[in-house]
Amino acid sequence: MSTRTVIPMGPQHPVFPEPLQLKLSLKDEKIVDVAPALGYVHRGIEKAAEKNDFTQNVFLVERICGICSFIHAVCYCMAIEDIMKIELPPRANYLRVIWGELHRLHSHMLWLGLLADSFGFESLFMKFWEIRERILDILEKTTGARVIISACAIGGVRRDISDEHLQEILTVIDKCEKELNGIIPVVMSDTTVKRRTVGVGVIEKEKAIHLGIVGPVLRASGIAQDARMTGYGAYKYLDFKPVVEESGDCYARAVVRAKETYQSIGLLRKAINQLPSGDILTKYKGNPGKAAAVSRVEQPRGELIYYVEGNGTKNLERVRVRTPTFSNVPALSKMLPGMELADAPVIVLSIDPCISCTER
Amino acid sequence: MTQTDTQPQEKQFPVLEGAENITIDNLTARVKKLDEEGYRLLTATCLDRGEKYEIYYHFDKDLTMLHLRLLVNKEEEVPSLSLIYLCAFLIENEMKELFGVKFSGLFVNYGGRLFLGEDSDITPMLKCVDC
Amino acid sequence: MFLNSGNTVLIVFMAVFVAPLIGGLLMGIDRILSARLQGRIGPPILQPFYDMMKLMSKKPISGTKIQIICVFVYLVSMILSLVLLMTGQDLLVMVLVLAMGSIFFILGGFSVKSPYSNIGAQREILQVLAYEPLIIFYVVAIYLKTGSFMTFKVFELKDPLLYSMPLFVVALIIIMVIKLRKSPFDLSTSHHAHQELVKGITTELSGRHLAVIELVHMYEMALLMVLAMLLFATNLWIGLALGLFCLFATIVIDNITARLTWSDMLRFAWKIGVPITALNLAVIYYFSIIKK
Amino acid sequence: MANFLGAVIENLFKKPATRPYPFTKREPFKDARGLIKFDGDKCVYCGACSKKCPAAAIRVERAEKALYFEPFKCVTCGFCVEVCPKDAINQEFEYRKPDYSKSIEKYGPSAVPAPAKTEAPPSQA
Numbered sequence: 015m016s017t018r019t020v021i022p023m024g025p026q027h028p029v030f031p032e033p034l035q036l037k038l039s040l041k042d043e044k045i046v047d048v049a050p051a052l053g054y055v056h057r058g059i060e061k062a063a064e065k066n067d068f069t070q071n072v073f074l075v076e077r078i079c080g081i082c083s084f085i086h087a088v089c090y091c092m093a094i095e096d097i098m099k100i101e102l103p104p105r106a107n108y109l110r111v112i113w114g115e116l117h118r119l120h121s122h123m124l125w126l127g128l129l130a131d132s133f134g135f136e137s138l139f140m141k142f143w144e145i146r147e148r149i150l151d152i153l154e155k156t157t158g159a160r161v162i163i164s165a166c167a168i169g170g171v172r173r174d175i176s177d178e179h180l181q182e183i184l185t186v187i188d189k190c191e192k193e194l195n196g197i198i199p200v201v202m203s204d205t206t207v208k209r210r211t212v213g214v215g216v217i218e219k220e221k222a223i224h225l226g227i228v229g230p231v232l233r234a235s236g237i238a239q240d241a242r243m244t245g246y247g248a249y250k251y252l253d254f255k256p257v258v259e260e261s262g263d264c265y266a267r268a269v270v271r272a273k274e275t276y277q278s279i280g281l282l283r284k285a286i287n288q289l290p291s292g293d294i295l296t297k298y299k300g301n302p303g304k305a306a307a308v309s310r311v312e313q314p315r316g317e318l319i320y321y322v323e324g325n326g327t328k329n330l331e332r333v334r335v336r337t338p339t340f341s342n343v344p345a346l347s348k349m350l351p352g353m354e355l356a357d358a359p360v361i362v363l364s365i366d367p368c369i370s371c372t373e374r
Numbered sequence: 375m376t377q378t379d380t381q382p383q384e385k386q387f388p389v390l391e392g393a394e395n396i397t398i399d400n401l402t403a404r405v406k407k408l409d410e411e412g413y414r415l416l417t418a419t420c421l422d423r424g425e426k427y428e429i430y431y432h433f434d435k436d437l438t439m440l441h442l443r444l445l446v447n448k449e450e451e452v453p454s455l456s457l458i459y460l461c462a463f464l465i466e467n468e469m470k471e472l473f474g475v476k477f478s479g480l481f482v483n484y485g486g487r488l489f490l491g492e493d494s495d496i497t498p499m500l501k502c503v504d505c
Numbered sequence: 506m507f508l509n510s511g512n513t514v515l516i517v518f519m520a521v522f523v524a525p526l527i528g529g530l531l532m533g534i535d536r537i538l539s540a541r542l543q544g545r546i547g548p549p550i551l552q553p554f555y556d557m558m559k560l561m562s563k564k565p566i567s568g569t570k571i572q573i574i575c576v577f578v579y580l581v582s583m584i585l586s587l588v589l590l591m592t593g594q595d596l597l598v599m600v601l602v603l604a605m606g607s608i609f610f611i612l613g614g615f616s617v618k619s620p621y622s623n624i625g626a627q628r629e630i631l632q633v634l635a636y637e638p639l640i641i642f643y644v645v646a647i648y649l650k651t652g653s654f655m656t657f658k659v660f661e662l663k664d665p666l667l668y669s670m671p672l673f674v675v676a677l678i679i680i681m682v683i684k685l686r687k688s689p690f691d692l693s694t695s696h697h698a699h700q701e702l703v704k705g706i707t708t709e710l711s712g713r714h715l716a717v718i719e720l721v722h723m724y725e726m727a728l729l730m731v732l733a734m735l736l737f738a739t740n741l742w743i744g745l746a747l748g749l750f751c752l753f754a755t756i757v758i759d760n761i762t763a764r765l766t767w768s769d770m771l772r773f774a775w776k777i778g779v780p781i782t783a784l785n786l787a788v789i790y791y792f793s794i795i796k797k
Numbered sequence: 798m799a800n801f802l803g804a805v806i807e808n809l810f811k812k813p814a815t816r817p818y819p820f821t822k823r824e825p826f827k828d829a830r831g832l833i834k835f836d837g838d839k840c841v842y843c844g845a846c847s848k849k850c851p852a853a854a855i856r857v858e859r860a861e862k863a864l865y866f867e868p869f870k871c872v873t874c875g876f877c878v879e880v881c882p883k884d885a886i887n888q889e890f891e892y893r894k895p896d897y898s899k900s901i902e903k904y905g906p907s908a909v910p911a912p913a914k915t916e917a918p919p920s921q922a
Contacts (some may be wrong), residue, residue, distance in 0.1 A: 019620045043767070056489035060472075061498055073874045090845035116464055116882040133687045134764030140543040151826075155391040158830035164874040172879070173828075200800040206763040216915050223414050226461020239414075240620070244437050246537055306390045306433065308439065310416075319432065323388060331387075336417035336432075344461045355624065356766045542805045545812040761801040 018046070021355070025054050029132055030360040032369035036346070036362065040355055048350045050343055056373040061332035068094060068302055068324070069168060071333065075320075076162050078335060079371045081290035082313045084113050087166035090333070092246065093213045093322035094168050096307035098300075103293040107248040111285045112183070113157070113165055114247075114311075115278045119190070120149040120161075121314035122271045122278070129268060130201070132359040133210045138201060145193050152186050152212045155179060170295035180286050187279045198272045211265035215349040215361035218262055225345040229316020229338045230274065231365050234259045234266035241312035252284050264364040265337050269364075301328045313338055315366045337371035381446065387423055390430060393443040400454050401444060408433055415459040420469045422501045427475055431455075447475070456481035463489075472499040513592055520588045528723035529553045531730070535685075535756060542760045553723065555767060557716050565712030568617035575613030576717050582606030583724045592632040593657030596644045603640075603644050603728075607633050607720075614706035618653045625705030631767045632690070636683045639676045647735070648671050656735070665737040667747065669792070672785035673736065674747070678754050679778045682728055683770070685722075687759035690770045735787035825885040825890040830873045834890040835864055835904040839885035846877035846886060862905055 019040045025033035033054035039047040050266050059078055063071050075090045076083040095102065127142035150160045156175050157163035157271040165171050175183075201207055203295040217225065232239050233256060242249045257273045259266035302324030310319045316338025325331040336357035349361050396404055405415075416432040416439070423445070429452070431442040446452055454477045456463035463481045467488045470477055475495035490498075533550040540547025549555075586602040589595070607629070614626030644654065650666060651658035659666065667674070683690045702708075707718055733748030734741055765773075814919075816823065827830065842862055849857040854870035855877060871893075878886045 019623065021620045021624070028583040040620075040624075043627075053487070053489040053491075058498060063782060066851065067849070070849065070876075071877065073851040073872065077872070130763075134691060135762070136539070136688075137808070138758035138801065141804060141808075142542055147814070155826045155830060158826075158828050158875070159873070162872075164830070164876075172875075197804060200804070204763070204800045206765060206898075209765060209769065210763050223412070224458075224460055226459055259428055261889075286376065304386065304388045306388045308441070310439075317416070319416055321390075321430065321432075324422070332419070332421050334417075334419040340464060341417070341461055344464055348460075354766055356764075366487075538809075540810050541813065544808045544811065546813045698902060757802070757805060760805045760918050 021182055023358065023362075024357045025051075025372075027128055029363065030367070030369070031128070032367070033185075034362075034367060034369045036350075036358070038350070038355065038358060039110075043355045045350050045353050045355060047359060048347055050346060052343075052369070054108070054373075055370050057370075059374045060333055060335060062332055067328050068330050069328075071330070072166060072168065073164055075333075075335070076164060076166075078337070078374055079368055080161060080314075081124060081368065082315065082318075082371075083115055083162045084117050084166060085188070085311055085313045085318065086335075088114060088247070089309050089318050089320045091166050091168050091323065092309040092311065093256065093307045093320045094302055094324075095306045096309060097302045097322065097324050098298055100169050100296050100298050102170055102247075102249070103296060104290045104295045105174075105255060105292045106296075108285050108289045109294065110166065110174065111172045111248045111252070112282060112289075113153070113163065116149055116153055116183075116286070118314045119187075119275055119278045119282075120146045121152070122275045123149065125271055125314070125363075126201075126268070126275075128266075129360070130207075132363045133207070134252065135207065138197070141193075141197055145190050148186050148190060152179075152183055152297055155182070167295060169298050172295070174294050179332075180289070184283065184286060187282055191276070191279050194275060198275075202269060202272065208265065209359055210357070211268060212261075212263060212265045214353060214357050216261070216263045217345060217349060221263070221348065225348060226341045227316075227345045227365075228341045229313070229366075230267055230270045231316065231345065233257060234270045235262035236260045239317075241310045241317045242309070246309075246311060248285060248288075251288060252281055254281070258319050264360055267364045301326060315339055315368055315371070316342065335374055337374070339365065339368045339372045343372060387421075387428070389443065390441050393430065393441040396431075396442045396444050398444070398450060398452060401442070402455075402458075404442065405431070405455055405458055408440070409458050411435065415455065415462060418462070418465050418469065420473045420475060420499075422473060422499065424501075427473060429437060429469070429475070448477075449476070451476045451478045453477070454479045454481065471497070473497055474500065516591050517588055520591045521584060524587055524591075524727035525720060525723040527730070528726035529557075531752065532723060533724050535752065538753070538756050539760065542756065556608050557719050560711075560716035560719065563712040563715065565710075565714050568622075568709035570606050571616040572613035573714055575616070576608040576710065576714050578609040579606045580611070580717050580721050580724075582609070583721050583728070587724055587728050587731070590656060590728065593655060593660070596647060596654050596656055599656075600637075600640055600644055604606045604633065606635060611707070618708040619708045621702050621704065621708040622706055625702050625708065628702075628767055629706050631771060632683050635690070636680045637780075639680050639774065639778050639782055642779070642786060643673055643676060643732070646673060646782070646789055649715075649786065649793055654721055659735050662738065665739045665743075667736045669789055670736065672781050674709050674751065676778055676782045677729075677733055677736075677751050678758070679774060681751055681755045682758060683774070684725060684729060685755060687755050689758075689762040689765040691759075691764055692775075701744070825892070827890070828889055829890040830875050831891045832893055833866065833868070833873065833875075833877065834873055834887045834889060835866060836885040837864070837904040837906050839883050840864060840904070841883055842905075843882065845880045845882060849876050851876065851882045861902065864904040866902045866904065867899065868893055868902060869896075872911075 021038045021040055022035060023038055024030050024035040030213050035051040037049045038045050041090050063074055065075055072090060073242060075086045078086050093136040123142050123146035124127055127139045130138035153163055154160045157165040157173055165173050176364050217235050219236040222232055223304045233328065236258060238256045242254050243256060259270050283320060304324060304326050306323040308319065308321050310317055318338060319336040323332035346362065350358060353361060413433040413435045416434050419430040421428040427446050427448060429444045433440040452475060454466055456466060466477050466480060467484045469475045471488050471490055532553040536552060537547040537550060582602050583606050586599045589599040589602065611626045611629045614622050614629060647659060648654055650664060652668060707715060710718060730748040733751050734744030737744035737747050842857050842859050844857040847857045851874060852870045852872045854867045856865040875888050878888050
């Protein structure tokens with residue numbers, strides 16, 4: 015029994031929503047080595063973005079990720095607006111924040127549910143997804159689609175949110191907050207949940223930077239880094255403070271995301287109260303010139319970076335996408351060894367892997 | 375885009391604002407210094423510039439970004455940063471695979487089979503795929 | 506009532522043919538109840554039978570012959586132990602036959618190459634280790650009360666066993682949690698531990714061989730119910746209610762806990778389950794001495 | 798351990814949150830982005846929609862006065878509706894129904910009746 019077993023975890027595995035393979039070498043039930051294998055959903059989107067018209071790319075980059083799609087589009091549009099020197103109307107900036115935070119809210123809810131599922135807590139999983147469904151409904155009401163909402167456009171947004179819908183968003187998030195108050199503290203103090211997450215997959219503060227981790231994983235290791243701190247879009251008016259935890263284990267990552275859901279609700283309330291009236295789209299002319307721009311925004315999974323370079327035609331010279339999971343995957347090779355096989359699903363999920371993002 | 379293929383010399387390429395030029399020889403030393411100063415490696419962007427590769431390394435410290443710009447000939451080997459920043463191994467493997475950039479001292483080498491299939495023999499992100 | 510030889514044939518018939526139907530129905534109820542606790546509608550009550558029918562209609566592609574033999578031995582021993590229990594035979598023999606079935610199941614898990622199956626088999630051993638002492642204690646307690654290992658003696662008692670062995674309800678719930686593969690101890694295979702082991706010990710089984718495993722689960726469910734009914738043998742309806750209560754408790758526990766690891770399971774079963782049952786045993790023993 | 802008990806028991810006596818989907822359907826929301834429909838009479842076959850479609854699902858043949866639409870390529874982004882100069886494109890609230898084959902819809906002026914669905918592949922991929 016003490017010989018090494020190699021478990022091919024994935025590419026088809028119930029715990030991964032997307033195809034990723036981890037070859038886990040086990041000694042009894044202890045993981046001694048791990049080798050990630052990617053490449054199951056590489057779609058060549060970076061290349062396709064060079065072939066497309068730059069306006070079409072807004073819809074293309076949205077499809078990089080099925081969960082934080084809108085934020086991809088925002089980041090791409092920000093880069094193009096930087097190159098073409100387009101000023102956004104203030105209302106558009108706020109609307110982007112509102113939709114962005116709604117996306118973060120439903121993504122975190124999805125993640126909390128998946129985490130619960132990874133250690134076999136089905137009722138909790140269903141509860142989180144039940145709450146998530148309300149947010150998806152409000153997204154569909156305001157934009158016309160549930161997840162890939164295609165609401166962003168270069169120079170602003172494509173749809174406006176009516177006052178009636180704004181009120182509805184407020185009531186929905188009030189309701190969500192009330193329901194979350196019922197379950198999040200319960201979950202965070204549950205003995206069995208703590209037993210599975212505390213001290214699992216620890217990344218110390220010192221190692222964090224060298225592993226290149228980003229987003230909630232980095233913040234759970236005690237480093238206050240959040241692209242929203244740069245104040246892009248309307249965030250500069252919303253008095254944003256990042257959520258930081260110190261212990262760097264799966265529990266800290268869950269706590270960071272749980273607190274961020276409350277933070278998102280707060281940001282949404284603030285943004286809706288401050289929402290200025292006016293235009294939602296700036297008209298622009300011509301093609302992006304010969305210039306390059308780097309833009310970064312905060313996705314639910316971490317920091318997203320776009321490098322966009324124009325060449326004066328309607329096509330772009332280069333679109334480079336750095337997604338958060340791409341940075342977080344190398345950290346798995348440091349988190350997994352030494353843990354039990356039973357911890358593997360929890361640890362892998364704790365970085366919130368989005369493989370379609372990673373491979374593009 | 376076809377212009378790139380026919381007249382690469384005449385084409386003027388934009389340079390990212392505020393980028394710091396760097397060469398193969400002082401890349402490792404510069405990055406080591408940045409590491410000591412507490413910079414995070416965000417990512418690297420590779421661009422096909424006809425005869426050369428242009429590689430941007432993006433760093434961040436306290437919300438300020440710093441870009442290093444490296445121009446190398448297509449045959450030259452670029453020293454890998456994966457021993458300084460572990461996360462660089464995925465980024466470099468990706469460049470190696472999609473652009474054909476040569477790296478020395480890669481920490482984990484996927485051998486060009488990170489994203490592409492076993493039978494793939496092209497570097498798809500180059501401007502002219504067939505060469 | 507179990508002594509009548511004319512009845513015996515009927516009881517054997519019940520054990521072999523009616524018990525799985527009841528077990529399947531209980532599994533269906535289990536699934537609906539689990540769904541409702543999770544806020545879902547859930548499958549129709551006959552879903553376990555539909556699953557079986559679908560599995561039967563599929564072409565089996567199984568790993569090794571040994572595993573298939575093991576699976577059938579597992580089925581036979583499960584039926585046999587149920588028959589032994591229901592015809593009022595020796596409880597110790599019943600426990601041994603039950604354990605033998607489990608061992609064959611585990612051997613089958615080890616006989617294939619899949620690492621998932623092997624690890625599932627290892628965990629199944631640990632599960633057997635965790636619940637077996639509790640069943641043995643249960644049998645010993647019955648022996649202390651009736652002075653015999655024969656089940657039919659239970660039915661001759663005036664007072665139901667529950668009055669003197671209340672703590673064994675806890676033991677029974679622990680056994681059910683492990684046997685029915687519910688959280689927090691759903692480790693080796695199952696509809697639930699898929700996050701770690703996909704299909705665990707049954708990974709390499711398919712088609713009608715997997716249907717056999719489902720059938721075994723149905724017998725298992727019936728067996729657990731009969732075990733619970735023994736606690737209230739004077740009125741079998743109350744006994745059944747007790748069994749259903751244990752099942753409900755198991756389902757609720759499934760939905761309010763996360764899955765723990767195998768070491769936690771052993772620790773829990775040995776540190777909490779064993780002392781509780783041992784305490785009850787000691788009390789029974791004490792009173793039996795006083796009586797004398 | 799028993800922290801979640803309350804929520805679970807509450808669920809038991811509550812109406813389930815799920816829907817038996819094909820039997821009970823939720824009404825589509827107003828302004829939901831669903832099926833794309835063209836109006837062959839209003840259309841001037843300028844080709845703006847086909848140029849802007851990110852999924853290359855529309856092909857316009859000017860000479861033929863015909864518009865080929867591949868509904869299974871469409872990503873329902875609604876960009877074509879936005880760019881159409883003649884408002885000849887409508888987006889319905891309903892979602893696309895599943896089908897056995899990826900058929901191609903052909904639209905043209907109603908004076909020349911054309912089959913609504915054809916199996917002919919488009920000339921360019």
